[in-house]
Amino acid sequence: MLFLMDPLEKAAPDKDTTWALMREARARGHATFFASADDLSLEGGTPVIRARPVAVPTSGGAFRWEGEASWREVSGFPIVWLRTDPPFDDRYVEATWILERVDPARCRVLNDPAGVRAANEKLYALRFPEVCPTTLVTADRARLRAFVEEHGEVVLKSLAGYAGEGILFAQRGMRGLNALLEAATPRGARCEAQVYLPEAAAGDKRILLLDGEPLGAVLRVHGAGEERNNLHLGGSAARTALDEDDLRIVRTIASQLRADGLVFVGIDVIGGKLTEVNVTSPTGIQELEEHEGRGAVARVIAWCEQNAPGVRPA
Numbered sequence: 502m503l504f505l506m507d508p509l510e511k512a513a514p515d516k517d518t519t520w521a522l523m524r525e526a527r528a529r530g531h532a533t534f535f536a537s538a539d540d541l542s543l544e545g546g547t548p549v550i551r552a553r554p555v556a557v558p559t560s561g562g563a564f565r566w567e568g569e570a571s572w573r574e575v576s577g578f579p580i581v582w583l584r585t586d587p588p589f590d591d592r593y594v595e596a597t598w599i600l601e602r603v604d605p606a607r608c609r610v611l612n613d614p615a616g617v618r619a620a621n622e623k624l625y626a627l628r629f630p631e632v633c634p635t636t637l638v639t640a641d642r643a644r645l646r647a648f649v650e651e652h653g654e655v656v657l658k659s660l661a662g663y664a665g666e667g668i669l670f671a672q673r674g675m676r677g678l679n680a681l682l683e684a685a686t687p688r689g690a691r692c693e694a695q696v697y698l699p700e701a702a703a704g705d706k707r708i709l710l711l712d713g714e715p716l717g718a719v720l721r722v723h724g725a726g727e728e729r730n731n732l733h734l735g736g737s738a739a740r741t742a743l744d745e746d747d748l749r750i751v752r753t754i755a756s757q758l759r760a761d762g763l764v765f766v767g768i769d770v771i772g773g774k775l776t777e778v779n780v781t782s783p784t785g786i787q788e789l790e791e792h793e794g795r796g797a798v799a800r801v802i803a804w805c806e807q808n809a810p811g812v813r814p815a
Contacts, residue, residue, distance in 0.1 A: 503578040514562035548575040587663040613762025654697035700772030713755030738788035746773030
């Protein structure tokens with residue numbers, strides 16, 4: 502398996518989802534290779550990459566290089582994980598274009614590069630407005646102001662933001678609302694405005710999905726002095742269960758995720774409402790296993806083994 506990701510030196514062995522996937526793949530006897538998306542090239546019409554074999558231990562935090570980096574055809578890897586963190590910039594888009602050229606009879610990219618490119622993590626959820634909070638996407642500040650005045654309390658999100666970046670909170674009648682709306686729409690950029698859900702005070706659910714089926718969920722709770730629930734911003738993960746609203750959301754979106762080749766996905770749910778669909782490098786699987794026990798990571802790698810090109814159905 503080839504893992505396209507950010508530098509291994511920056512990964513937290515006890516938190517990083519990609520690290521956990523590599524560790525499980527290695528434990529199950531698979532060769533594991535590391536590369537950056539910047540290592541991708543096209544030779545003629547053939548995607549090639551400068552990849553380096555790496556061993557990730559079953560315990561502890563030290564990885565070990567098993568050789569030097571060398572150029573290989575991407576399609577020579579039956580499974581390629583596209584796990585590079587945003588920003589979703591021109592270099593990221595270029596990587597998806599290159600990865601689209603792999604031979605599907607020999608190589609499966611997770612998640613599908615065309616599906617990833619088409620799925621803005623804020624806007625994708627709005628394909629299913631019946632399970633989303635009341636939402637407005639616009640660059641028009643007058644419309645945003647009217648939305649805030651109508652609904653009282655609103656969350657403003659940058660469409661290009663990630664990991665909690667660019668989230669602002671607006672309230673009816675607040676001082677500095679105009680300045681806040683200017684910050685939310687720099688240089689005429691659109692933003693997403695969602696009605697604030699009171700249940701957010703208790704956190705949000707990160708639900709991990711594998712091929713449209715839930716692996717489980719954790720409740721992400723923000724730290725002191727912070728409204729954002731992201732774990733890297735001081736949030737903590739607590740045990741939680743999937744309720745009927747959560748399962749209804751999963752049933753609503755599952756077939757579209759499969760159609761778009763979005764196999765490993767993290768969705769964010771607050772108060773029974775879908776707020777985001779994370780497809781680039783969803784996190785939380787180690788926190789899930791901390792609370793629910795081992796098994797989720799093994800399910801993901803087993804799915805890869807069963808769905809790699811050329812594998813005959815059991």
